[in-house]
Amino acid sequence: MNGTNDPAVPEAKFYETTLRVRYAETDQMGVVYHSNYVIWFEVGRVEMLRQMGFTYSDMEKNDGAALAVVDLRCRYKAPARYDDLLRVRTRLLNVRDSLVHFAYEILRDEDRTLLCEGETTHLVIDGSMKRRSLPEKYLTPFLEAAGKTRA
Numbered sequence: 001m002n003g004t005n006d007p008a009v010p011e012a013k014f015y016e017t018t019l020r021v022r023y024a025e026t027d028q029m030g031v032v033y034h035s036n037y038v039i040w041f042e043v044g045r046v047e048m049l050r051q052m053g054f055t056y057s058d059m060e061k062n063d064g065a066a067l068a069v070v071d072l073r074c075r076y077k078a079p080a081r082y083d084d085l086l087r088v089r090t091r092l093l094n095v096r097d098s099l100v101h102f103a104y105e106i107l108r109d110e111d112r113t114l115l116c117e118g119e120t121t122h123l124v125i126d127g128s129m130k131r132r133s134l135p136e137k138y139l140t141p142f143l144e145a146a147g148k149t150r151a
Contacts, residue, residue, distance in 0.1 A: 012091045012147040015048035018109060021084045032080040037116045038072065041104045044090035045120070048102075052141050063135045067100055067122035074118040078108075085109040092146035097133050098124040100142065 025036045045067075046056050060066050080086060087109045094101040099121060106116040126132045134142065143149065 012093065012103075013145050014089045014091045014105075015044070015051050015145075016087055016089050017044060017047040018085055018087050019043060021080055021082055021086060023082055026082045030082040032082075034074075034076065037074055037076070037106060037118065040086070040088050040106055041072075041074075041090075041102075041118055041120060044088035044104055045102055047088075048090040048145075052145060054138070059135075059138065063137070064126050065132060065135055065138070066125050066127075068125050068129075069120050070123045071121040072118070073120075074116060076116050078113055078115050080106070080108065080115050086115070087112075092142055093119065095134070095139065095142040095146050095148060097139075098131050100124065100134065 019040065021032055025032050027033055049056050049059070056067075085108070087107045089105040089107065091103050092100065093103045101121045102119065104116075104118045104120075105114060107114055124132055124134045133139075
């Protein structure tokens with residue numbers, strides 16, 4: 001939702017990817033171990049960038065910009081189990097000069113049950129781990145994906 005009832009206000013777009021729960025990601029009861037959801041957030045984020053037309057590795061190598069996680073939130077709703085096909089939905093909540101805020105939903109694909117939701121906040125850094133601005137070539141598409149316009 002865009003937080004308004006105004007259809008002229010753009011909404012953040014969800015980017016989706018699927019993955020299947022591997023045996024190694026589960027405990028002895030076949031339930032996914034909690035830390036795997038954080039890894040799947042990263043999968044969603046990386047695939048979102050790819051769907052937007054660039055790769056995270058290109059951002060680092062070619063433009064000297066990396067996205068360091070500075071905050072992470074994860075809320076578990078229902079268990080995922082071995083061999084479940086999962087849908088990872090990722091969107092941008094907010095983009096500022098040197099901060100990027102992502103949101104995630106992980107659903108069981110078969111019945112669309114929400115298994116987990118979360119958010120990550122990232123600081124844009126250079127190769128020396130110093131804060132920097134998000135390069136312009138990423139800022140514009142990030143803002144568009146977040147349903148925002150330039151101030």
